[in-house]
Amino acid sequence: MQGEGVTYLVAAYAVVWVALFIYLAFITMRIRAVRTELAAVEELVHEHEREQERKAQTETK
Amino acid sequence: MALANRTTETKPRAAATAAHGSRPDRLPVVSIVLGALSLVGMLVSIWADLIYAPTDAIEGDAQRIFYFHVPSAWLGMLSFCVLAVAGVVYLWKQDERWDWIARAAAEIGVVFITVTLITGSLWGRPIWGTWWTWDARLTTTLILWFIYIAYLMLRSYMGHTPAGARAGAVLGIVGVIDVPIIYESVNWWRTLHPQAVLPIGSSPNLPPQMLLALMLSLATFTLLYCFLMIQVYQFQKLQTQARLLRASVE
Numbered sequence: 001m002q003g004e005g006v007t008y009l010v011a012a013y014a015v016v017w018v019a020l021f022i023y024l025a026f027i028t029m030r031i032r033a034v035r036t037e038l039a040a041v042e043e044l045v046h047e048h049e050r051e052q053e054r055k056a057q058t059e060t061k
Numbered sequence: 062m063a064l065a066n067r068t069t070e071t072k073p074r075a076a077a078t079a080a081h082g083s084r085p086d087r088l089p090v091v092s093i094v095l096g097a098l099s100l101v102g103m104l105v106s107i108w109a110d111l112i113y114a115p116t117d118a119i120e121g122d123a124q125r126i127f128y129f130h131v132p133s134a135w136l137g138m139l140s141f142c143v144l145a146v147a148g149v150v151y152l153w154k155q156d157e158r159w160d161w162i163a164r165a166a167a168e169i170g171v172v173f174i175t176v177t178l179i180t181g182s183l184w185g186r187p188i189w190g191t192w193w194t195w196d197a198r199l200t201t202t203l204i205l206w207f208i209y210i211a212y213l214m215l216r217s218y219m220g221h222t223p224a225g226a227r228a229g230a231v232l233g234i235v236g237v238i239d240v241p242i243i244y245e246s247v248n249w250w251r252t253l254h255p256q257a258v259l260p261i262g263s264s265p266n267l268p269p270q271m272l273l274a275l276m277l278s279l280a281t282f283t284l285l286y287c288f289l290m291i292q293v294y295q296f297q298k299l300q301t302q303a304r305l306l307r308a309s310v311e
Contacts, residue, residue: 004187005123012126012183016133016176017103020285023172027292034296038303041310048310 092295095288102281106274114274123187128274130180131258132282133173134202138240140170140286141205144212145237148230157301160226163233164216165293169286171209178206189253197246198254201239208236221304 110128117124143166151159181199182192193199212232219225242249247256258275259265265272 005121008183008187009122009125012129012180013107015179015183016129019172019176019179024289024292027289027296031292031296031299034299034303038299038306041303041306045306045310 089291089295092288092291095284095291099281099285099288102277102284106278106281109274109277114271115268120188123184126180126184127258128278129282130177130184131275132279133177133180135279136282136286137170137174137177137202137205138243140166140173141209141233141237141240143290144170144233148233151226151230155223157226158298160229161294161297161301162290163226163229164297165290167209167212167216167229167233168293169289171206171213173282173286174202174206174209178202194253196254197250197252198243201243201246205236205239205243208232208239212236221301 106128110125114125114128116122144163147159147163147166150156151163178199181202185194186192212229215232216225216229219228244257246252247254256266258267267275
């Protein structure tokens with residue numbers, strides 16, 4: 001019983017901590033990915049704005 | 062990230078950021094503190110659970126599973142309460158930030174309830190001689206797991222829309238009924254599952270050393286839960302900002 005209990009205890013500990021660390025790593029990767037995406041979209045917005053400004057200047061001339 | 066430091070805000074970017082506050086470029090201080098405390102708490106809890114707490118005379122070492130089975134169950138249930146409260150406030154105020162909290166609570170809650178079910182099975186095998194039994198406590202907990210899955214599937218299917226947020230809020234409010242049923246199941250029905258170790262309104266049914274180890278684990282898991290909530294909330298916030306910006310150029 002004691003030996004068997006230890007096996008299940010170790011298995012349960014492994015499940016808990018491995019699951020939590022995998023989930024934490026998953027969240028970190030998702031945050032990184034969305035930050036990269038946000039930076040890219042912001043760059044796109046700036047390009048779009050510059051283009052519109054150029055068009056407006058051309059039309060004024 | 063360099064763009065975040067620019068001071069000249071144009072209209073679409075201003076709309077995306079003004080609606081939801083400034084974009085965080087690094088972890089908030091509270092998040093760093095919670096993360097550090099969780100890490101220290103984990104180390105202390107492992108020591109307390111495996112070394113400090115005495116071995117149970119009847120159940121042996123398998124009883125030590127309970128030191129993280131109980132905190133996981135507590136957080137799985139607490140998380141659903143957070144989800145329901147955030148749903149109520151969202152329906153009342155129509156503020157998207159409450160929906161982010163609900164989504165974060167659902168995602169983290171399902172992790173803790175899954176851990177609860179797995180560790181419960183791992184405890185049940187040596188103690189009851191079976192991985193699973195259709196006991197009232199186990200069955201109601203499994204129902205909560207299914208409600209979480211239903212919530213996440215519904216939100217995934219309906220996307221980031223107000224209708225999806227409203228439907229999720231309603232599901233959360235209806236689903237929270239299962240939480241008190243889980244808690245009271247051991248009193249309402251004859252079950253194999255042990256009685257509550259921390260009954261509300263009466264003294265704990267545990268020796269002091271075991272109680273201390275359990276309290277340490279409860280505190281650590283709660284800190285970890287708060288840390289994870291902040292991370293997932295930040296993720297939801299950044300995702301919404303990216304979506305709004307993308308919509309502004311399309």
